[in-house]
Amino acid sequence: MNALQTVKGFADIFAPQSDVYTFMENTARRVFGAHGYSELRLPILEYTELFQRGIGADTDIVRKEMFTFADRKGRSLTLRPEATAGVVRAYTENGCRSRERVSRFFTLGPMFRYERPQLGRMRQFHQINCECLGADEPHADAEILLMLMSFLSGLGLADLTLKINTLGCRVCRPAYREALNAFLRGLDPERLCFDCRRRLGTNSLRILDCKEDSCREATRGAPELRGYVCPDCAAHFDSVLAALEREGAGWELDPRLVRGLDYYMRTTFEVVSAGIGAQSSVAGGGRYDGLVRDLGGPDVPGIGFACGMERLALLIGESGGEAERPDFYFALLDGKGADLALSAARILRGQGLAGAADFSPGGLKGKLRLAVRNGAQFCMILGEDELAREEIVIKNMDEGSQVSIPLSSLADWAEIRAETKRERGRKGGCGNL
Numbered sequence: 001m002n003a004l005q006t007v008k009g010f011a012d013i014f015a016p017q018s019d020v021y022t023f024m025e026n027t028a029r030r031v032f033g034a035h036g037y038s039e040l041r042l043p044i045l046e047y048t049e050l051f052q053r054g055i056g057a058d059t060d061i062v063r064k065e066m067f068t069f070a071d072r073k074g075r076s077l078t079l080r081p082e083a084t085a086g087v088v089r090a091y092t093e094n095g096c097r098s099r100e101r102v103s104r105f106f107t108l109g110p111m112f113r114y115e116r117p118q119l120g121r122m123r124q125f126h127q128i129n130c131e132c133l134g135a136d137e138p139h140a141d142a143e144i145l146l147m148l149m150s151f152l153s154g155l156g157l158a159d160l161t162l163k164i165n166t167l168g169c170r171v172c173r174p175a176y177r178e179a180l181n182a183f184l185r186g187l188d189p190e191r192l193c194f195d196c197r198r199r200l201g202t203n204s205l206r207i208l209d210c211k212e213d214s215c216r217e218a219t220r221g222a223p224e225l226r227g228y229v230c231p232d233c234a235a236h237f238d239s240v241l242a243a244l245e246r247e248g249a250g251w252e253l254d255p256r257l258v259r260g261l262d263y264y265m266r267t268t269f270e271v272v273s274a275g276i277g278a279q280s281s282v283a284g285g286g287r288y289d290g291l292v293r294d295l296g297g298p299d300v301p302g303i304g305f306a307c308g309m310e311r312l313a314l315l316i317g318e319s320g321g322e323a324e325r326p327d328f329y330f331a332l333l334d335g336k337g338a339d340l341a342l343s344a345a346r347i348l349r350g351q352g353l354a355g356a357a358d359f360s361p362g363g364l365k366g367k368l369r370l371a372v373r374n375g376a377q378f379c380m381i382l383g384e385d386e387l388a389r390e391e392i393v394i395k396n397m398d399e400g401s402q403v404s405i406p407l408s409s410l411a412d413w414a415e416i417r418a419e420t421k422r423e424r425g426r427k428g429g430c431g432n433l
């Protein structure tokens with residue numbers, strides 16, 4: 001029979017790769033927690049209408065990338081393609097506005113988009129997502145951008161570019177859209193890709209950030225939004241940039257950055273890396289004042305971003321994982337030692353050491369090989385002689401030395417090891433005992 005396989009575009013993430021994900025999550029919790037953000041765990045499944053209304057019916061995501069299906073009662077459900085719409089739904093449904101003026105949430109987890117899989121682009125991918133609801137001050141924009149950059153540098157990532165733009169608001173954008181449409185009407189539609197020809201009649205702004213060379217070439221002389229934004233939007237954007245400058249953050253203005261979701265207005269941004277190929281955007285976000293109201297909630301402004309964990313993982317590489325080396329590994333040379341190994345491992349763990357117990361008996365050589373592969377620092381050997389003498393042999397795998405200690409002293413031995421380990425950890429050592 002054929003072995004079953006994972007769904008195309010979905011992946012199993014084993015260690016040490018999963019350690020890199022843990023490292024990203026721990027860094028997120030630390031950095032975002034220090035900025036007053038609390039974790040929100042959201043459902044993965046929502047009613048389809050949430051995304052149609054939230055992201056926009058004419059976006060690529062809603063038109064062709066959602067995993068949508070009917071439940072047993074015929075209601076249309078969708079695996080979340082992003083987190084913002086769900087955060088806004090949860091915020092409104094749970095009356096968060098009545099409890100606090102500004103709410104700050106971060107969410108971690110899988111998202112689903114039916115895209116063509118390639119390096120850095122999966123159908124199930126993971127995002128680290130932050131949303132700040134209730135603040136419209138430019139300093140809120142600056143702070144969330146600075147927080148994003150702190151998070152990325154906390155991951156040890158440099159050489160990233162923050163691209164930033166303003167999309168204006170519902171007051172000033174129609175005039176710009178009109179000017180852009182007039183420009184596009186003057187173009188031979190054949191110069192645009194298939195998707196952009198369709199966008200001509202529906203979402204012309206998106207043509208600006210199409211990655212196709214032909215579209216880039218054709219729209220080279222297009223009017224820029226910056227020239228059309230109203231004084232309020234211009235002042236807001238200038239204040240955001242000034243605050244970033246005061247705080248020493250670098251950025252690049254990108255007048256073509258319009259993003260692929262319809263809810264954005266004013267500040268929009270992306271962080272790109274030159275080091276991971278075509279899917280270069282490691283984070284994206286922006287302000288979405290009006291979205292909460294459009295989804296039936298109070299009229300509160302919002303701003304947020306999401307980082308793509310697969311892309312960050314490509315940049316971090318496997319060396320970024322924080323997995324601790326195991327302290328011990330049990331080598332059973334006699335099947336009768338299993339009871340003892342079970343309780344001895346519990347004693348070691350009770351003192352703060354970590355390791356795995358292998359309860360199958362085997363030859364010493366083979367078991368030592370397994371201990372080496374396991375990476376543990378100490379191999380705890382229990383053979384027939386040790387069992388008879390109520391002792392255990394502890395082999396230091398780094399030094400090759402070994403001692404035999406009475407089982408009754410195991411807890412004391414473990415306590416000393418655990419204290420030494422904690423001491424090393426405090427001094428920033430590598431954890432060797």
Ligand code: HAM
Pocket residue numbers: 081082083084113115120121122123124125126127129130131260261281282283284285286288303304305306307308309310311
């Ligand atoms: P987005 O730009 O669609 O924005 O996605 C954010 C990030 O998720 C991208 O920059 C990328 O790193 C990652 N990403 C997107 N699609 C994939 C994929 N198929 N495979 C791997 N990584 C992917 C949003 O999702 C907005 N909700 C961000 C936001 C939050 N705006 C305001 N608040």
